[in-house]
Amino acid sequence: MYDDRLEIWNPGPLPEELTIEKLKRSHSSYPRNVNIANVFFKAGYVESWGRGTTKIISSCLEAGLPEPVIEEDQGGFRVVFRKDHLNKEALEAQGLNARQVNAVLYVKENGQINNSEYQKLNTIGKSVAAAE
Numbered sequence: 001m002y003d004d005r006l007e008i009w010n011p012g013p014l015p016e017e018l019t020i021e022k023l024k025r026s027h028s029s030y031p032r033n034v035n036i037a038n039v040f041f042k043a044g045y046v047e048s049w050g051r052g053t054t055k056i057i058s059s060c061l062e063a064g065l066p067e068p069v070i071e072e073d074q075g076g077f078r079v080v081f082r083k084d085h086l087n088k089e090a091l092e093a094q095g096l097n098a099r100q101v102n103a104v105l106y107v108k109e110n111g112q113i114n115n116s117e118y119q120k121l122n123t124i125g126k127s128v129a130a131a132e
Contacts, residue, residue, distance in 0.1 A: 006081040013072055020070050023053040053079075099124070099132065 014020075015030040029049030031037035040046045057067055060081065069080040084090075086108045091101045099122040106113050106121055113121070119129045 004083045004085065007078055008081075009073075009076050009078045011076045013075065014077060020072070023070055024057060025054065026050070098122075 012032065014023075015032075017030055018027065027050050029037075031049075037046070041049075046052075053070065056079065060066065060068055065084050066082045068082070069078075071078050071080070086104060088101055088105065091104055096104065099118075102121050103113055103118055106117070115126070115129055118124075119126060122129075
């Protein structure tokens with residue numbers, strides 16, 4: 001585990017029927033060992049088949065985290081969970097001032113910012129905004 005990410009890796013490639021893109025939407029389940037999968041299902045550890053990756057993605061997004069990276073690598077399957085580096089504390093730690101932090105967080109939420117929005121957001125005039 002790194003400071004900014006957590007990786008979970010499992011040996012073995014995806015079944016031929018599945019791709020990374022298919023895992024990101026509704027898909028059928030193809031357990032490697034049906035007997036073990038059934039034991040986990042009957043024990044209540046699996047609530048339904050073929051929803052694990054979509055639940056992981058939606059849970060991350062609901063928590064305000066970036067979508068996890070799902071990839072096949074080195075003969076295995078990996079899911080990489082990442083922290084959100086666009087939060088107030090992380091931006092301040094990078095040396096951004098309060099107005100810059102406000103602007104980055106605004107862009108994170110709205111996708112873009114223009115000069116008049118920057119002025120209104122930071123309660124400053126046009127000349128101050130232009131100097132930045």
